[in-house]
Amino acid sequence: MIDRDRHVGTVSEPRVVDVEAGFLKFFAKATGETNPVYFDEAAARAAGHPAIPAPPTYFFSLHMSRPAKRGDVFDKENGLGVDMMKILHGEQGFTYHALAYAGDRLTITTTTEDIYAKKGGALEFVVQTTRFEKDDGTLCAEARQLAVVRNG
């Protein structure tokens, strides 16, 4: 069982990530994106954007690109130490405040909000929320992730 008392309320150290145009284009290609706003600078500018925007789920990728040391689901020393073989993604949500664009530098902070068990501990649930802020302090997005750990 995950040590609830130790981990609930843990806030990760801030992680700084760059939103890179090359990765946004790669993401568009890997997802079969057909809207050129997401892979062509000229199309993005024609649509009124200063650069290629990060698509709605790319915030999760930014989070994955720079795992936290403190409170990471998988980290065995400073995090929850969940075995990758046992994890499933249960839910994912996002709330948006401003678009992020290629060239932006974001600071990411993740909080472990809750950990609870069902079926006598056969299933454990980990709720984490992550904030994405621009250099000037603008809050771009908040993400909420529910991970399911299969102990059975």
Next chain:
Amino acid sequence: MVEVGDTLPELVRGPIDRATLALFAGASHDYVPLHIDSDFAKAAGMDDVFAHGMLSMAYLAQMLTHWAPQERLRRWNVRFTAITPLHATVTCRGEITGIFEEAGERLARVRIGSWTDKEVQTLDGEAVVALA
């Protein structure tokens, strides 16, 4: 004029093959081996590698942003209700279930989901999108 009961244009992607998963793992920085390493997936008790839930969520995002520009997407949430197996084709669907006002804005509530070609629902969720 958007009305309750309207449906969004469907978005179909796939079939998902091993190359799709390898590319998505690299592009999305998600290296969990359940999705890219058959030996690991089988050791974890799965039949084979299966698609990242976030791949289908990215497809749902495309359905939403092709319908309304991304700057109008206020919030959304999905539950991953079944895994998406290799070789599946993914169909994304959405339907307006409500129109309401919040903070001086007219918003649409959209029930969204994705299904495999065997009509297994893999994602089930809701999005809130500002109306122009």
